[in-house]
Amino acid sequence: MHRRLFTALAALTFLLAGCRTLDKRRDDQLSRVAKDWCLTIRASQVLPVYPLTEDLQVGDMFLVSTPIEEEMKNLEADGFLPLDNVIARIQPAGWQQFYNGAYGISDTSVVPRNWQFPDPPPTAPPLTAWTTAPGAAFPSYTFQVKSGAGANLAIPIQSVPVGLSLLQTGDAYGTVNIASASTYGLPISVLAPQVNAWAAENQDFLRQYGPDTDQRGRAEQNYVRVVYRVYVAGGVNVSLINNESRGGRVDAGASKAVALFDAGATTEAVNAAKNYESMLTSLSQSVAAATPSASIQIASASSRGVAINETFSRPLVVGYLAFDRPINADGRLGPPIPTHARVTGQPVSDGTASFGTDSNADALRAWLSADPDNRAKLNAWLAQNAANTSIATFLNGTQFTTLRAKALHDLGIQE
Amino acid sequence: MESITNVPPANVGRVVQDFIDDGATNVAVQQNPDGTFNVTRD
Numbered sequence: 275m276h277r278r279l280f281t282a283l284a285a286l287t288f289l290l291a292g293c294r295t296l297d298k299r300r301d302d303q304l305s306r307v308a309k310d311w312c313l314t315i316r317a318s319q320v321l322p323v324y325p326l327t328e329d330l331q332v333g334d335m336f337l338v339s340t341p342i343e344e345e346m347k348n349l350e351a352d353g354f355l356p357l358d359n360v361i362a363r364i365q366p367a368g369w370q371q372f373y374n375g376a377y378g379i380s381d382t383s384v385v386p387r388n389w390q391f392p393d394p395p396p397t398a399p400p401l402t403a404w405t406t407a408p409g410a411a412f413p414s415y416t417f418q419v420k421s422g423a424g425a426n427l428a429i430p431i432q433s434v435p436v437g438l439s440l441l442q443t444g445d446a447y448g449t450v451n452i453a454s455a456s457t458y459g460l461p462i463s464v465l466a467p468q469v470n471a472w473a474a475e476n477q478d479f480l481r482q483y484g485p486d487t488d489q490r491g492r493a494e495q496n497y498v499r500v501v502y503r504v505y506v507a508g509g510v511n512v513s514l515i516n517n518e519s520r521g522g523r524v525d526a527g528a529s530k531a532v533a534l535f536d537a538g539a540t541t542e543a544v545n546a547a548k549n550y551e552s553m554l555t556s557l558s559q560s561v562a563a564a565t566p567s568a569s570i571q572i573a574s575a576s577s578r579g580v581a582i583n584e585t586f587s588r589p590l591v592v593g594y595l596a597f598d599r600p601i602n603a604d605g606r607l608g609p610p611i612p613t614h615a616r617v618t619g620q621p622v623s624d625g626t627a628s629f630g631t632d633s634n635a636d637a638l639r640a641w642l643s644a645d646p647d648n649r650a651k652l653n654a655w656l657a658q659n660a661a662n663t664s665i666a667t668f669l670n671g672t673q674f675t676t677l678r679a680k681a682l683h684d685l686g687i688q689e
Numbered sequence: 690m691e692s693i694t695n696v697p698p699a700n701v702g703r704v705v706q707d708f709i710d711d712g713a714t715n716v717a718v719q720q721n722p723d724g725t726f727n728v729t730r731d
Contacts, residue, residue: 629696629704629725642710666707666730670693670700 312353314415320593324354330591333364338497368464378406407456433512433582445517459503481605485676497598505593509585600673608673630672692729
């Protein structure tokens, strides 16, 4: 009896362990594909949006309370930054002057509404006017899918699982091209004063997010992240090659559940072209019936590979550029720092700092005067803790109030 | 270029000295309409 119970428990444990291994493998694969997608966007010096959304605009503002080191780690691990704490959306002005009346922008235009919901509304697709917006292009993205993961692919487009299904394979090599990409934005010099106006009206709200220290005495600096450019994609072109075919199988064109194109015994070129066209139309209609939420067109198909053009029902934002502004103790915002440079560890412009000094700055000055070697020590500390900010800016910038206290503590300086 | 903005008149000398101590050879001071100053180094 005991032996039977033990055997049953062992079998159950083994089964659960197996499930966990499968789950972990699938999770690993999902996160890897999501990351690959994001890295493609990041390769163009653009921060990726994941999952894709239409609802991200220039003038959107987010509260960033994650320390920069953690943001850098998150970006490396996941490939994207979460956009979860939206605090405001301003409707910026200055479009007409920046674009000088081009791209369908006039004095009365509300961007991007003029492209999202054109007036008069079109009666046939495309229902948007993004084709008149400034164009953009991204590099292609290649990926590989191993058997078992195809149906759960984390890539935010539907063509890939459709293509895998057509090829009847879970082992494929693919390429994704972002199609019909557009972009629009405003320069920081135009947007920053409008953000200042919003910040002045909401100073009490921002003050509660001023610099602070956590329970372990570490400095906490919150930022307002302002989106100043977004990249929109109208669709994707996906090509998939069956890895089983790539591997040198000699039964190409042989039995498949879905009859993809095989020239077969057709000898006349005209007939072959007609048959091929007819097959593509038939496949596209078949796929459209099976995936009503996506507009998918089969561009080419064979037993070895399939190329699919997917058009999003409405263009989606795939990436953005933003700048971060530190929230000062009084609720005002500090100078803008480019987000991408900051979170990828690149050197950022020295920029400007609003004046705000204190007794800690005086203590640091006295310590610097006491020994010429102390300047090198402080610069080394700043490289570690304040993104290589210069000593002069560190001593006089109001956004460094908390960090100055930390410097005194870390360097053992008496006030 | 590096700037400290909205510096009260009483603190301008201190900020300029900080820039010089930091190795600056060219420091400019510009007055704002509200009477504060912007101190900039090249």
